[in-house]
Amino acid sequence: MLRLTNWGGAGEDNDYDRLVKDLYRRFERDHPGVRLKIENIPGEYVPKMLLNFVAGTQPEVMVLDASSAAVFVNNGLLTDLRPFVESDPEFDLGDFYPNVVDIARRGDKLYAIPIDFTPMVVYYNKDLFDKAGVPYPDPNWTFAEFFEIAQKLTIPAKDPGLPPVQYGFVFTNWMPAWVMWLWNNGGDVLSPDGSKATGYLDSDPNVETLTFLRDLVKRHKVAPSLSEMQAMGADPFVHGKAAMVVMGHWALTGYKNAPKDGSGKPLIDWERLGVAHLPHNTPEPHTVFYEAGLAIPKDCNHPEEAWEFIRYWTSAEVQRVYNSSGIAVSARKDISRERAADPIEAQFLPIVPSARPPYGSRVESYEIVENVGRSMIDSILNNDVPVREALRRAASRIDREFAKR
Amino acid sequence: MKAFRTLASYLLMLALAAFLMAPFVWMVLVSLHPRKSEIPSIEHLIPHQPQWSNYDFVLRHETLPVARFFVNSAFTAVSVVVLQLLITSLAAYGFARLRFKGRGWVFGLFLGSMMFAGPVTQIPVYLLLRDLQWLDTFMALIVPGVSSAFSVYLLRQFFLQIPLELEEAARIDGAGDLRIYWKIALPLSRAALATAGAFTFIGVWTDFFNPLIFTNTTEMRTLEVGLSIFKNSYGGTNWPLQMTAAVIVMLPLLMVFLFTQRYFVKGITLGSIK
Numbered sequence: 079m080l081r082l083t084n085w086g087g088a089g090e091d092n093d094y095d096r097l098v099k100d101l102y103r104r105f106e107r108d109h110p111g112v113r114l115k116i117e118n119i120p121g122e123y124v125p126k127m128l129l130n131f132v133a134g135t136q137p138e139v140m141v142l143d144a145s146s147a148a149v150f151v152n153n154g155l156l157t158d159l160r161p162f163v164e165s166d167p168e169f170d171l172g173d174f175y176p177n178v179v180d181i182a183r184r185g186d187k188l189y190a191i192p193i194d195f196t197p198m199v200v201y202y203n204k205d206l207f208d209k210a211g212v213p214y215p216d217p218n219w220t221f222a223e224f225f226e227i228a229q230k231l232t233i234p235a236k237d238p239g240l241p242p243v244q245y246g247f248v249f250t251n252w253m254p255a256w257v258m259w260l261w262n263n264g265g266d267v268l269s270p271d272g273s274k275a276t277g278y279l280d281s282d283p284n285v286e287t288l289t290f291l292r293d294l295v296k297r298h299k300v301a302p303s304l305s306e307m308q309a310m311g312a313d314p315f316v317h318g319k320a321a322m323v324v325m326g327h328w329a330l331t332g333y334k335n336a337p338k339d340g341s342g343k344p345l346i347d348w349e350r351l352g353v354a355h356l357p358h359n360t361p362e363p364h365t366v367f368y369e370a371g372l373a374i375p376k377d378c379n380h381p382e383e384a385w386e387f388i389r390y391w392t393s394a395e396v397q398r399v400y401n402s403s404g405i406a407v408s409a410r411k412d413i414s415r416e417r418a419a420d421p422i423e424a425q426f427l428p429i430v431p432s433a434r435p436p437y438g439s440r441v442e443s444y445e446i447v448e449n450v451g452r453s454m455i456d457s458i459l460n461n462d463v464p465v466r467e468a469l470r471r472a473a474s475r476i477d478r479e480f481a482k483r
Numbered sequence: 484m485k486a487f488r489t490l491a492s493y494l495l496m497l498a499l500a501a502f503l504m505a506p507f508v509w510m511v512l513v514s515l516h517p518r519k520s521e522i523p524s525i526e527h528l529i530p531h532q533p534q535w536s537n538y539d540f541v542l543r544h545e546t547l548p549v550a551r552f553f554v555n556s557a558f559t560a561v562s563v564v565v566l567q568l569l570i571t572s573l574a575a576y577g578f579a580r581l582r583f584k585g586r587g588w589v590f591g592l593f594l595g596s597m598m599f600a601g602p603v604t605q606i607p608v609y610l611l612l613r614d615l616q617w618l619d620t621f622m623a624l625i626v627p628g629v630s631s632a633f634s635v636y637l638l639r640q641f642f643l644q645i646p647l648e649l650e651e652a653a654r655i656d657g658a659g660d661l662r663i664y665w666k667i668a669l670p671l672s673r674a675a676l677a678t679a680g681a682f683t684f685i686g687v688w689t690d691f692f693n694p695l696i697f698t699n700t701t702e703m704r705t706l707e708v709g710l711s712i713f714k715n716s717y718g719g720t721n722w723p724l725q726m727t728a729a730v731i732v733m734l735p736l737l738m739v740f741l742f743t744q745r746y747f748v749k750g751i752t753l754g755s756i757k
């Protein structure tokens with residue numbers, strides 16, 4: 079029996095579940111005697127997996143999420159896959175995007191084979207751009223140009239007391255959705271070795287970046303405030319009430335099934351969806367990508383069969399089917415190129431090389447940073463804490479928490 | 484004058500009740516909106532066409548056996564409540580009535596176990612369940628929950644209030660300890676039992692982390708865990724379905740509360756009146 083742990087989340091799209099189940103069954107059919115046992119863990123994935131390791135009940139294959147991979151990789155809980163890769167003539171690492179493979183590489187060791195990934199991008203609603211007569215984003219747009227566009231796409235309400243009827247941008251207070259802004263202005267979150275935040279998170283470029291983001295929301299009101307977002311409850315972008323948003327590839331599944339207006343017409347037109355690089359003041363754009371890979375826990379019962387499953391799951395034929403769900407970009411170059419026949423998918427490929435791994439793949443307990451980051455933005459947007467002060471406080475709080483690890 | 488005051492107090496209570504009920508009413512009304520709609524503003528809160536099919540959709544979800552989650556939760560919660568009441572009331576009776584050396588100490592230690600944070604015992608309990616090969620079975624969901632220092636404490640306080648004369652009379656009639664416990668102490672303690680049972684039910688029903696780590700397969704998930712899959716899938720974008728799921732989770736709690744409310748209030752004020 080081969081146990082596979084994955085995070086939970088039956089998609090809204092039941093076709094996806096059926097498709098995945100079919101693929102599992104096909105593996106069982108091709109490997110008589112091997113039965114797959116899929117364990118979906120909804121929430122608290124990391125604690126539950128660590129507990130499995132403590133108790134020695136680890137599965138044969140685990141899905142490793144790049145944003146929380148560090149704790150498993152750094153503590154030697156995973157099997158080095160290099161020997162499997164090297165002794166398998168049919169498996170070629172060159173089929174995969176090198177920067178995606180590197181997420182789980184440490185020196186000459188490799189701890190996971192990537193399945194798929196999703197770079198964070200700017201989605202924009204071409205209909206709203208056209209209506210306002212604004213040209214689509216240039217791949218090399220700067221913060222200033224971004225602001226100009228966002229302003230042109232904001233339509234204030236007739237009554238000045240009311241919030242705008244259309245926003246230029248949606249700012250999401252969720253660190254994975256805004257950390258790239260720091261990089262694109264020459265700033266960073268932690269020191270290169272990932273050990274401290276003071277001197278990095280509270281640097282001048284970051285003060286500038288967050289002042290920019292704050293002003294988008296508070297001064298120029300081209301993006302809804304956090305409380306307006308809460309009151310709306312749903313993403314204004316998907317309802318056609320905002321022109322731009324920063325999200326991952328997964329958001330597409332929602333846009334594809336966008337809610338409809340009274341006459342049954344979707345609120346955003348799938349055909350009229352644009353995908354762009356994040357704006358950047360640096361010579362090159364940066365973004366982050368969130369990846370999922372397959373890893374074999376140390377001391378599991380059937381490493382050989384586990385490898386058999388991994389090569390099956392990352393093979394071109396399975397990836398072709400699996401990737402048709404459209405939740406992410408395939409880590410295989412051939413499949414993602416095939417998928418680029420779709421005009422929206424095609425827009426993702428030029429963004430891939432600029433993507434860097436999330437901190438969580440290298441730094442343990444990175445969720446501390448993300449939690450502090452969230453309350454930092456809260457304090458800036460809701461409680462008027464000056465940006466520099468908020469960054470300084472956040473940095474020292476992260477360092478204090480890191481010292482306790 | 485008296486009628487006026489009664490009227491005023493009724494009106495006040497009605498207003499207060501409406502105020503407290505508002506979030507629940509909101510939840511139910513939002514759950515009846517069409518799927519994927521935005522959070523309705525107050526004036527649009529009442530749906531044009533109530534979408535009862537949302538309930539059907541959640542309960543008969545194609546890939547999530549929500550009905551099975553419901554049965555798992557119900558069976559677990561009822562079993563824990565029944566077993567726990569039986570076991571803790573026996574312990575409580577012992578602490579209240581039997582005299583033995585070091586009783587105070589043992590009881591103190593017992594209460595001390597309430598001071599531990601849950602996570603401290605999680606790993607040992609997990610290892611124990613693994614060794615017993617109970618992981619992913621109802622045993623794992625039920626057995627760790629049957630002991631509760633809080634219930635023992637609550638029941639002991641109640642048993643202490645039962646007049647000793649009753650017990651002595653029974654003893655003269657030839658009843659033993661167990662018989663007195665079963666025939667006298669228990670029937671007199673319905674309020675306390677209902678309170679302890681309701682607390683336990685709510686605790687088990689709403690527990691997330693323990694069922695998550697003690698079970699692995701979808702078939703063994705409880706409602707709380709199973710529906711968090713739902714939250715992951717629909718979170719933040721599909722409020723009507725989220726609220727539908729929330730109503731389904733909450734309804735049994737509401738029913739337990741309504742049926743035990745009488746005892747509940749009595750139980751909480753227990754010991755406050757001499």
